[in-house]
Structures are given as structure tokens and as C-alpha cells.
Amino acid sequence: MASQTKMYRTSRIIEHDLTVPLPKCMYPLKNIHSKDTGKEMAQERPDHVSTCDRTPAISDQVKQFLKNNQHVEGMADLLTKQEKILKQLQELRGQIESIKVDLKVDPTKTSNPTLNTPITNKQVIGDISDIVVNADPLYPPYSLEIVQKLIHNTINLRVTCHVHSSVSELPENARALEETLSNYQHEDKLPDLHVRLIWKNVGVDAEFVVTRYTLRGEVNLLRYVGRVVPSLLSYDSDPDSVEIDSILDMCYLFTRTKTKTERSGYVTALGKLLGKDWIAHRGTVSVADLAAYSAVRQHFKQNEMPAKLTKWFEMVGTVNMLRHKV
Amino acid sequence: MVEDKAGENKSSKSALKKEAKKAEKAAKKAEHKQSNAENQPAATPEVDVSIGKYGNLPVITSEKKDVERKFTYVLDLNKTLSGQTVWVRARLHTSRARGKQCFIVLRQREYTVQALLNVSEAVSKPMVKFSSSIPKESIVDVEARVSEVPNSIASCSQQDVELIVSQLWVVSQSAAQLPLQLEDASRPEKPEDEGLNIRVNQDTRLDNRILDLRTPTNQAIYRLEAGVCRLFRDVLTKKGFVEIHTPKIISAASEGGANVFTVSYFKGSAYLAQSPQLYKQMAIAADFDKVFTVGAVFRAEDSNTHRHLTEFVGLDLEMAFNFHYHEVMLTIGNLFTEMFKGLRDEYKNEISIINQQYPAEPFTFLDPPLVLEYDEGRKMLAEAGVEVGAEEDLSTPAEKLLGRLVKAKFDTDFYILDKFPLAVRPFYTMPDPNNPKYSNSYDMFMRGEEILSGAQRIHDPVLLTERAKHHEIDISKIAAYIDAFKYGCPPHAGGGIGLERVVMLYLGLDNIRKTSMFPRDPKRVTP
Structure with missing residues (x-):
């Protein structure tokens, strides 16, 4: 269970093309489903199922065609025609560029949002102005601390903390996290995303309420923030998205382990994936690191940290505040 | 003894019943034997051992002192x-x-x-x-x-x-x-309760209040009510507040003239105080800095609802502040948090007894309390399909709905709504300097019902006169009020709560008469 799980691989449900032994005690009937109910057809395919004939691939066919028709007349015309079209396209591009200059749009910039472009428009985070996070003080959502740092030049993640009546006393580490989160220095110009962190007896899964629905699990909160805030945290188009997803799932399962042996299984698996050069290889901290960081920190004290993860853990914890690159 | 004979521990009900039957038989047998034994000596006069x-016992008239x-x-x-x-x-x-x-x-x-x-x-x-x-x-x-x-x-x-x-x-x-049976009066109010369904109705209870108050639930309710009062006093005293006592017989209606009781006062007439507001403010003007008062408040409202009484206990406070009325608002918010914490921790037993008869979800709150602005509240209501105008007050159903929405999102039964529209507040409310449509006023809610309404009061006589004129109030009638601020007064804000209402909402009860020992309403002045 502790191994990496690939998503979306499903087992085969229906097996086609099985040879069904036909009973011989009955009269054979014509195949009424086939278009050409010819005799040969019926004889050739008595099971009604046709398999694809092995024909040469299209590209092979094209190659073959070109080989055979290298000196065909009209080919030169076709080439000149193509060049003409390309030239026209180039002109069109030039025109658009000049229009851009007229409209005072920086022609060197493209409209694609890039990670480092500061977002000055509140529209980016849409109507969502606040998120309520219910977290158990025994399992503080440490990832918020790093999210706040990571997106600090995109969005001000303003955190206000409350203690719910189900909690009578706040443990030290929860209080420390509360202080770090609420005392973070923000820049004034950026849009705000308000997070109300409520310490509540909810158990291991932090809950978060965006509109009317409650979602559970810190990893899912991170997934959500990744979608809402276009930043380093989004991983939809990441080449490692499958790995990231599976690490997130692993962290989710890890947080709900009960025994030491169960836990050590996950630690080994995480160590294998993250320990060596995951960050160096990717060049950035990802949402997976945050989830794993939080999960590991919830379950181990500073001095009990598994050796394999120590270096990685420090790297995530001291993520450079000025640049995303580690 | 039944229990002794029962021998081994058997927990199931049927087993217990069997045991009891057995014991009964045994007892009968024993009785029979005994009677036989008694009969044999025959006719010996029975001596009462x-x-x-x-x-x-004779009536205790405090004759003897020794224990x-x-x-x-x-x-x-x-x-x-x-x-x-x-x-x-x-x-x-x-x-x-x-x-x-x-x-x-x-x-x-x-x-x-x-x-x-x-x-x-x-x-x-x-x-x-x-x-x-x-x-x-x-x-x-x-x-x-x-x-x-x-x-x-x-x-x-x-x-x-x-x-x-x-x-x-x-x-x-x-x-x-007995006019009512205590078992009936203390039977749990569960909807799908099988078996006996005899209950005592509210009026029978109130007519025979002495008996009704003997039920464990009522004992617990009034113990808890005393706790609310004590915590109110303790928390505020710790914060440096001074308890004051204000007159209940007053010469002019303090909050409008409509719902006020008139009493004959020698050759003329006087009124019963609707709120200690003016006197609290006068205490502030007299440099008491932070004051609170606990006392009876009278409202001559002819409303026969589950939450109105004509006389109730008001817990009021008023406090001078330095720069911003939020200093006061958050002090009051914190007062509530401390009170709720005290009730949660010190009155667990009482709460569980009351819940047995009147089941309710436990009261939830946040520390520090949730503060929403009026506009945020309006937005939440709009998302749920209820439009409230920018200068409109919340209707009771809207209030309740907002309470439910807040509870669903933040899981708190207590919250503060800040910055009410100026138009819906009394003339002495300080307008918001940043937006003339709004005011420096706040309401506090428990389980979706308003329990406290407070604001920064205007402490400048000129501005106060201007606002009163704007509301078309006869200046000569409130001259005494305006004069209180003539000789300099610190900026101040405050608010007041009804003890019975707070207890009712804290416990999730359905009627304020359950939390008033001898309730007074338009139809009841006895016992």
C-alpha cells in the first residue's frame, strides 16, 4: 500500500473476441446484422466480430507515396503555394504586433499567465474572498505557513485564527503556527485571500469550507489552493502531475496511520521519492513537498526526524522567500 | 432484599425483571412462613418494636440550638x-x-x-x-x-x-x-417518545411554580442562570469595571415613549425604566470609565411571543475608549467568550441535566469571536437568495437565516455583526466617518437571535442636537440627556443584554418563560 500508486489504470472489464463454441445441434442462420449478408462473409466471420486488419500505418503510406512521386508534375507549384501562405501569415503577425503597439500593449509580453507575473487583479481569485479552515490543534496544517511564503508576491494570504469551543486549550505548536501565520508581513498592493483558521476537534483531516460545502483533508486544501491561485502550487500541466498526485494521496494516507510500523512504511516510500533529489531535479518546491512536509511535521518531533528526510525537510522549511527557485 | 438476592450481575432488563419476580415470590414465601410462625403462638398482642x-416531628420552632x-x-x-x-x-x-x-x-x-x-x-x-x-x-x-x-x-x-x-x-x-406530578413535569421532551406522554403545560407549571421549580431541570436552569450573572460580574470586575445601580423610577422615557409603564408617583406620575442607558452614560460622563449594572428593566410591549417579557433582568455595560469603538466591541465580545467558557467548564453537570429534558445541540463559539460586517452578512444572505437593502434592518427571519448560514460556515452560535446602517439606529448612534450611510454600531447574536445591540454614542452635545433634529425629536424633551455631555465627556460605547434571553438561547430552549423564575408578560402578573 505504501508504494507509489499510479492513477487511472483500470482493469479490463469486458473481453471481446472470445471464441464462442457454436452449438451444432441447431440450424445455422444468416447473419442479419452484416451489411453485405454474402455467403462468404458469413462463412468467414461466424462470430460477427471483425478484427482490425494489420495495414501499414498512415505515415508509412505517405512516405511510400512521396517516394514514388518524387518527380511528379505540380509538386513545385505546391511548394511555392505553401511558401506564399507562410509569408502571408508572417505579414498578419506583423500587423497584429503594430496594433498592439497602438493599443499600448507590450508586444514582447504574451498573454499567457506565467508563474512570476504578479497578479494585480482581484478578478484572478474570483468571488472567493475567504476560506474557512477547521484544523485540529493536534494536527496543525503546517503547509499553510509555506503556502503563505510561496505566494507572497501573488496574493496576500491573510490568516485570522479562532479557537472553537470544542477545544479548551491550545497546544504550544498550534499557538506557534498561529502566531507565524497571523503576524506575516504582507504587501499592501496585492489582492487578499482571507483564511479563517479555526482550531476545532475535527481529527486528523483538516476541513475547509469555501462556499457551502465542507471538504476534508489538508492535501485537498492544497489541491484547491493550487487551482484557485495560479502559482507554483498548480500542477495540472506539470510533467510530474501523476507523481505529485500519488504523493498527495500517500500523504493523506500517512496522516491517518495509527501504528509505528504503518508510519515507517510511508516514511520509507516518501524518503525514496523525495529524499534524494526530488527538489533539485524539479528545481522548485511543489505542492507535494508541502503536503509531505506538513504530514511529516505533524507526526515527528524535530529530533526524531527520519534521517532520509532531514535534508529535504530543511529545504522545504526554509524555502527562499524572495524567489520560488530553491 | 431484592438486590441482595439477585446475586450475580446481570445487566439486561429482562434478566432484572426475572430476578425481581423471583425475589417477589421468595418474599411472599417468607411472608407466608412468617405469618404462619406468627399465627402459631396465637393471639399474643403485637408489640411495635x-x-x-x-x-x-413537632414543628421546628428553633427551640433548641444544639445539633x-x-x-x-x-x-x-x-x-x-x-x-x-x-x-x-x-x-x-x-x-x-x-x-x-x-x-x-x-x-x-x-x-x-x-x-x-x-x-x-x-x-x-x-x-x-x-x-x-x-x-x-x-x-x-x-x-x-x-x-x-x-x-x-x-x-x-x-x-x-x-x-x-x-x-x-x-x-x-x-x-x-399535588396540582402537578414532578415526574410529569420532568419528562424529557423528545419527539418520538414512546410510552407515557403526559406533560405539564406551561400555564399549569407557572401557576404552581414552587412545585415546578423542584424538578432537576429547573434546579439546573436557575443554577446556570446565577452562573451567567456571576460570570458577568466576575469577568467585568476583573477588567476594571465598576458595578453601579441605576434608578428604576424615572421621570421621562429613556428610549422613545411608546412602550413604557406609567406609575402614579404621589401627585403626579412617573415611568419605569426601559433601560439604564442614560444613567450608564452619565456615570461615564462622571469619570467612572467602565461601568456595569445588573437590574430589572421594564418594557410595556404587548407582545405575547416566546421571547418577550414585560420585566426582565438587564445586564448592561458602558465603557469609555481611547480611539476606536472596536475597543469596546471586542471587550464585550471577549466578555461573552469568557462567560461561555465559564459555563462550558463549570456548569457541565447542569447543562447535561437540562439537555436530558430539553435536548439541544451544545452551544458553540469561537475565541476570539467572529466579527462580520453588515455588508458581509448581506452578501451571505444574498447568496442564499434573500436580498436585504443597504439601508434596511434585518428582519427576524433574515436574522435567523443568517444565523444558520454563519453556523454552517464557521460553526459558531455566537457572532458579532458590525457597522449597521445609520438609518435603522437610534439618534444617539455615532455615524461612520468613512461612509455616511453606516454607523459605528453592532449587534451580537446567539443561535441566530439578537441578544445585544450596542453602539458608539454621540458624546458631543452639538452633534447630538443635530442628529436629534434630523430624527425630528423634540429637543426640549431630551434636554437633560444632551446636557449630560455639556461639561466634557470621554468617547464611549456600550450595550446591554437580557439575562433570561441569554440563558434561553445558550441552552437552546424554546420559551423565555423557562428561564424566568416568575415571568411577567402581558397576561401574567402572578405568582
Whole structure:
């Protein structure tokens, strides 16, 4: 269970093309489903199922065609025609560029949002102005601390903390996290995303309420923030998205382990994936690191940290505040 | 004894029943044998061996000072006292005679214990007969040996011991006919309750309030109410507030003239105070800095609803601040948090007793309390499909809906709504300097019902006069009020709550009459 799980691989449900032994005690009937109910057809395919004939691939066919028709007349015309079209396209591009200059749009910039472009428009985070996070003080959502740092030049993640009546006393580490989160220095110009962190007896899964629905699990909160805030945290188009997803799932399962042996299984698996050069290889901290960081920190004290993860853990914890690159 | 014979521990009800039957048979057999044995010597006059151990005590007229008996509280009866002989003064809750036995349940406030009289060498037949004839609700003195029971007694609060009675005296006898049965009055209000469904209606309860108040639930409600009052005093005193007492007979209506009681005052007439507002403010103008008051408040509103009384206990406070009225608002918010915490931690037992009869979700709150601006509240309502205008007040249904929305999102039954529209607040409310449509005022809500309405008051006589004119109020009538600020007054804000309403909402009860000991409403001025 502790191994990496690939998503979306499903087992085969229906097996086609099985040879069904036909009973011989009955009269054979014509195949009424086939278009050409010819005799040969019926004889050739008595099971009604046709398999694809092995024909040469299209590209092979094209190659073959070109080989055979290298000196065909009209080919030169076709080439000149193509060049003409390309030239026209180039002109069109030039025109658009000049229009851009007229409209005072920086022609060197493209409209694609890039990670480092500061977002000055509140529209980016849409109507969502606040998120309520219910977290158990025994399992503080440490990832918020790093999210706040990571997106600090995109969005001000303003955190206000409350203690719910189900909690009578706040443990030290929860209080420390509360202080770090609420005392973070923000820049004034950026849009705000308000997070109300409520310490509540909810158990291991932090809950978060965006509109009317409650979602559970810190990893899912991170997934959500990744979608809402276009930043380093989004991983939809990441080449490692499958790995990231599976690490997130692993962290989710890890947080709900009960025994030491169960836990050590996950630690080994995480160590294998993250320990060596995951960050160096990717060049950035990802949402997976945050989830794993939080999960590991919830379950181990500073001095009990598994050796394999120590270096990685420090790297995530001291993520450079000025640049995303580690 | 039933319990002794029961022998092994069997927990199922049917097993218990079987046991009881067996025991009954055995008891009958024993009785039979005994009677045979008694009959044989024949006609020997029966001597009451228990004479001097039971009967009616003379009325206690404080004749003697010395302590005859040292009483033990029912609450303290437990296994550790097993085997000891104790004296208990309690009410006879129920008694049930069966052959030569009599089971009595003794009650002291919400605590009950089973007592048992068994015909034996020390206890005579007439004594058992006497015990079964004492009317319910009489006060009795009982001398008894504490005895452990093998199977816990589910019907009593002291479940692991019973009392084996050796003396029984009636201290004060109750009338035999009770206008309401305490069992009926304390039956849980569960919707799909099978079995007995007899309840006592509100008016019967209120007409016979002394009896009704004896139920464990009512005992707990008023203990908790006292707690709210005490916590209010303690928390504020710790914050440096001073308790003041304001007059209840006043010469002019403090908040408009409509809902005020007029009383004849010698040759003229006076009014009963609707709120101590003016006097709190005068105390601030007189440099008391932070004041609070606890006292009766009168409202001549002819509304017969579940949440209106014509007389209630007002807990009011007023506080001078330095720069921003949020200093006061957050102090009040914190006061509530501290009170809720105190109730949660110190009144667990009371709350659970009340919940047994009136089930309610436990009261939730946040520390620090949730503060929403009026506009945010409006936005939440709009998302749920209820439009409230920018300068409109919240209607009661909108208030309740907002309470539900807040509860769903933040899981808190208490929250503060800040920055109400100026148009819906009284003339003395300070307008918001940043937006003339809004005011520096706030409401606080419990379970979606408003419990406190407060604001920064205008402390400048010129501005106050201007605002009063704007509201078309006759300046000559409020001259005394305006004059209070003539000689300099610190900026201040405050608010007030109704004790009964806070207790009702904290416990999730459905009627304010359940939290007022002797409620006053348009239709009731007795008892």
C-alpha cells in the first residue's frame, strides 16, 4: 500500500473476441446484422466480430507515396503555394504586433499567465474572498505557513485564527503556527485571500469550507489552493502531475496511520521519492513537498526526524522567500 | 432484599425483571412462613418494636440550638460511605409499598437515592405502613445504613448505593393532592417518545411554580442562570469595571415613549425604566470609565411571543475608549467568550441535566469571536437568495437565516455583526466617518437571535442636537440627556443584554418563560 500508486489504470472489464463454441445441434442462420449478408462473409466471420486488419500505418503510406512521386508534375507549384501562405501569415503577425503597439500593449509580453507575473487583479481569485479552515490543534496544517511564503508576491494570504469551543486549550505548536501565520508581513498592493483558521476537534483531516460545502483533508486544501491561485502550487500541466498526485494521496494516507510500523512504511516510500533529489531535479518546491512536509511535521518531533528526510525537510522549511527557485 | 438476592450481575432488563419476580415470590414465601410462625403462638398482642423510631416531628420552632443530627447530602452518598449510618434530610420523591417492604426515593434538588424499609427485628410492620402513607413531597429525616447494591439503580442519581432505613421522621408534611406530578413535569421532551406522554403545560407549571421549580431541570436552569450573572460580574470586575445601580423610577422615557409603564408617583406620575442607558452614560460622563449594572428593566410591549417579557433582568455595560469603538466591541465580545467558557467548564453537570429534558445541540463559539460586517452578512444572505437593502434592518427571519448560514460556515452560535446602517439606529448612534450611510454600531447574536445591540454614542452635545433634529425629536424633551455631555465627556460605547434571553438561547430552549423564575408578560402578573 505504501508504494507509489499510479492513477487511472483500470482493469479490463469486458473481453471481446472470445471464441464462442457454436452449438451444432441447431440450424445455422444468416447473419442479419452484416451489411453485405454474402455467403462468404458469413462463412468467414461466424462470430460477427471483425478484427482490425494489420495495414501499414498512415505515415508509412505517405512516405511510400512521396517516394514514388518524387518527380511528379505540380509538386513545385505546391511548394511555392505553401511558401506564399507562410509569408502571408508572417505579414498578419506583423500587423497584429503594430496594433498592439497602438493599443499600448507590450508586444514582447504574451498573454499567457506565467508563474512570476504578479497578479494585480482581484478578478484572478474570483468571488472567493475567504476560506474557512477547521484544523485540529493536534494536527496543525503546517503547509499553510509555506503556502503563505510561496505566494507572497501573488496574493496576500491573510490568516485570522479562532479557537472553537470544542477545544479548551491550545497546544504550544498550534499557538506557534498561529502566531507565524497571523503576524506575516504582507504587501499592501496585492489582492487578499482571507483564511479563517479555526482550531476545532475535527481529527486528523483538516476541513475547509469555501462556499457551502465542507471538504476534508489538508492535501485537498492544497489541491484547491493550487487551482484557485495560479502559482507554483498548480500542477495540472506539470510533467510530474501523476507523481505529485500519488504523493498527495500517500500523504493523506500517512496522516491517518495509527501504528509505528504503518508510519515507517510511508516514511520509507516518501524518503525514496523525495529524499534524494526530488527538489533539485524539479528545481522548485511543489505542492507535494508541502503536503509531505506538513504530514511529516505533524507526526515527528524535530529530533526524531527520519534521517532520509532531514535534508529535504530543511529545504522545504526554509524555502527562499524572495524567489520560488530553491 | 431484592438486590441482595439477585446475586450475580446481570445487566439486561429482562434478566432484572426475572430476578425481581423471583425475589417477589421468595418474599411472599417468607411472608407466608412468617405469618404462619406468627399465627402459631396465637393471639399474643403485637408489640411495635419500632416505637420511637418513626412519626411526625413537632414543628421546628428553633427551640433548641444544639445539633441533634449531622446530615449527609444525598449528592455525597456513594460507595465510600458503605456500611456507615447516616442522617439525611430530603424530600420524599416517591414511595412504593410492597408486602413487608417499602421502597422510597429521597430527593434533594436534582439528586435522588433509593431508601428501603424492610420488616425486620428493628423495623416493625406499622413503621413500614407509616412510611408508605407519607404524602409525596413531604420533607423527612431518615436515619439509615448505606449499602452497596450489586446492580446499579437506573432511576436514581446515586446509582451504586441504597439506604437501609432505621428511623424515619416527617419534618414537614405536604398536602396529599399535588396540582402537578414532578415526574410529569420532568419528562424529557423528545419527539418520538414512546410510552407515557403526559406533560405539564406551561400555564399549569407557572401557576404552581414552587412545585415546578423542584424538578432537576429547573434546579439546573436557575443554577446556570446565577452562573451567567456571576460570570458577568466576575469577568467585568476583573477588567476594571465598576458595578453601579441605576434608578428604576424615572421621570421621562429613556428610549422613545411608546412602550413604557406609567406609575402614579404621589401627585403626579412617573415611568419605569426601559433601560439604564442614560444613567450608564452619565456615570461615564462622571469619570467612572467602565461601568456595569445588573437590574430589572421594564418594557410595556404587548407582545405575547416566546421571547418577550414585560420585566426582565438587564445586564448592561458602558465603557469609555481611547480611539476606536472596536475597543469596546471586542471587550464585550471577549466578555461573552469568557462567560461561555465559564459555563462550558463549570456548569457541565447542569447543562447535561437540562439537555436530558430539553435536548439541544451544545452551544458553540469561537475565541476570539467572529466579527462580520453588515455588508458581509448581506452578501451571505444574498447568496442564499434573500436580498436585504443597504439601508434596511434585518428582519427576524433574515436574522435567523443568517444565523444558520454563519453556523454552517464557521460553526459558531455566537457572532458579532458590525457597522449597521445609520438609518435603522437610534439618534444617539455615532455615524461612520468613512461612509455616511453606516454607523459605528453592532449587534451580537446567539443561535441566530439578537441578544445585544450596542453602539458608539454621540458624546458631543452639538452633534447630538443635530442628529436629534434630523430624527425630528423634540429637543426640549431630551434636554437633560444632551446636557449630560455639556461639561466634557470621554468617547464611549456600550450595550446591554437580557439575562433570561441569554440563558434561553445558550441552552437552546424554546420559551423565555423557562428561564424566568416568575415571568411577567402581558397576561401574567402572578405568582
